Amino acid sequence: MLPHVARCGLAEFCDVFCETGVFQLEESEQLLRAASAAGLRLKVHADELTTLGGAELAARLGAVSADHLLCVSDAGIDALAKSAPLRPCAGDGDVSSDAVCPGAQS
Secondary structure (H helix, E strand, C coil): CHHHHHHCCCCCEEEEEECCCCECHHHHHHHHHHHHHCCCEEEEEECCCCCCCHHHHHHHHCCCEEEECCCCCHHHHHHHHCCCCCEEECCHHHHCCCCCCCCCCC
16 A cells, blocks of 8 residues: 555655554564655654654654654664654653653653
8 A cells, every 4th residue: 555655645754653552663664664665754653652662763764753752762862863864852742641651850
């Protein structure tokens, strides 16, 4: 389906929610690689509820953005910092959630 979507100009981006219980890391990588091969640009919602490695995946695959990142690891932060022009961000809802992640500071 991804090649058809890209070929017909139905989407510019492929956006995956890389999170426990949604798309696991391996599933996210498989989907994002297929989307990239089809010519779509990549976006990742990552490490919002658990530290899964989605930030590192976004950096490794050259995603244009990695969002949420409430539970991003130090390795994920380092990977994102080295992967310009990737834009990491946390949305409004994130800062008001009750999520508590290892290493988080208030």
